[in-house]
Amino acid sequence: xxxxxxxxxxxxxxxxxFFQPRRATCPWCGSxxxxxxxxxxxxxxxxxxxxxLDRCADCAHVFQNPCLSAAGLAFYYxxxxxxxxxxxMDVTFSVQARTYRERAALVVPHADPASWLDVGCGHGHxxxxxxxVLPRTSFDGLDFGGGVELARDRGxxxxxxxxxxxxxxxxxxxxYDVVSMHHYLEHSTDPRRELVAALKVLRPGGxxxxxxxxxxxxxxxxxxxxxxxxxxxxxxxxAPRANLRAALTELGFTVLSESTDDPAHSHGLPTxxxxxxxxxVPPPERPWLPRPTRTRRLARALGLLVSVPLIALAVVAxxxxxxLARRYRLHHNYRLVARKS
Numbered sequence: 001x002x003x004x005x006x007x008x009x010x011x012x013x014x015x016x017x018f019f020q021p022r023r024a025t026c027p028w029c030g031s032x033x034x035x036x037x038x039x040x041x042x043x044x045x046x047x048x049x050x051x052x053l054d055r056c057a058d059c060a061h062v063f064q065n066p067c068l069s070a071a072g073l074a075f076y077y078x079x080x081x082x083x084x085x086x087x088x089m090d091v092t093f094s095v096q097a098r099t100y101r102e103r104a105a106l107v108v109p110h111a112d113p114a115s116w117l118d119v120g121c122g123h124g125h126x127x128x129x130x131x132x133v134l135p136r137t138s139f140d141g142l143d144f145g146g147g148v149e150l151a152r153d154r155g156x157x158x159x160x161x162x163x164x165x166x167x168x169x170x171x172x173x174x175x176y177d178v179v180s181m182h183h184y185l186e187h188s189t190d191p192r193r194e195l196v197a198a199l200k201v202l203r204p205g206g207x208x209x210x211x212x213x214x215x216x217x218x219x220x221x222x223x224x225x226x227x228x229x230x231x232x233x234x235x236x237x238x239a240p241r242a243n244l245r246a247a248l249t250e251l252g253f254t255v256l257s258e259s260t261d262d263p264a265h266s267h268g269l270p271t272x273x274x275x276x277x278x279x280x281v282p283p284p285e286r287p288w289l290p291r292p293t294r295t296r297r298l299a300r301a302l303g304l305l306v307s308v309p310l311i312a313l314a315v316v317a318x319x320x321x322x323x324l325a326r327r328y329r330l331h332h333n334y335r336l337v338a339r340k341s
Contacts, residue, residue, distance in 0.1 A: 002287075028239065029059040038053050046283040048288070060215070064237070073189075093125040106337050108134075116134070116138070117140050118142070120184030121142060124151025125156070139156075141160050169197035174204070179208050188237065199251055208253060210335065213333055214333055217229060219266065223275075225275075227272065228267075228271040258336055260333060261334075263328075264326040273307070
């Protein structure tokens with residue numbers, strides 16, 4: 001069965017099975033004081049469905065509600081990092097070497113690790129770059145997608161583990177000096193469970209490095225649902241920095257440092273423009289969408305003629321406004337380094 005037929009068969013069963021029941025309480029603190037933050041379609045793949053993010057009025061946790069089910073996660077991830085989307089994501093990851101070096105450098109003041117596990121390693125690009133910062137460190141990767149096998153075959157990681165981190169934690173108990181989770185926790189259905197898994201896998205005194213989208217980012221307020229950090233429907237949970245810090249402390253970690261990505265390199269304007277274009281310009285031919293008519297193809301070509309120059313202008317404007325972005329701390333993500341007691 002080809003991709004189009006497979007998607008048609010799945011969609012014929014309806015979208016309801018892709019979602020869990022809607023929650024009436026905050027998954028982080030249990031409060032019933034939750035309010036609507038935003039609604040969004042899939043602005044990247046353009047797969048069918050509408051997705052809602054709610055915010056807790058007590059702890060400020062933001063979460064997808066209703067949350068994707070196991071079937072929904074499988075459907076919306078398919079052909080994003082692998083399959084049809086593999087080549088594009090490979091290019092996207094490969095141009096972020098500066099960010100990868102910054103992440104690896106965060107542990108240098110605190111440790112000279114022998115072993116490092118990158119959870120949610122994708123295609124292994126971070127590990128490839130981090131080895132240049134820490135040449136004596138052995139890097140392993142874990143992911144539930146096929147990218148981890150690609151990373152291993154390329155020689156960018158020593159070992160690759162495919163599966164869910166909490167399920168593999170007992171097997172990897174106290175094996176690593178560093179565990180990193182770069183843009184991983186927001187994809188998890190239960191972030192606290194992932195932190196417990198990291199605690200098990202780390203040796204005593206080991207370091208946990210976490211980077212996640214900051215729901216309190218000014219870009220989130222300025223660009224609304226077009227903020228790249230929301231990335232619906234993949235991102236399920238957004239913990240404010242204070243919440244994540246408190247959760248780590250409760251588990252027995254000591255937070256050593258807190259920082260953000262460099263606001264001058266945050267690309268807030270071009271990514272928002274790309275998201276807007278993703279909603280306004282008719283999508284390319286995809287197996288989960290009806291075959292485009294000649295009129296739709298023409299409309300897409302015209303839309304790209306307008307949107308591509310606008311995105312290019314947004315890139316230039318973002319570069320020119322870099323010092324201003326740094327002054328007003330217009331970052332996207334925050335980073336925490338914590339030590340296991």
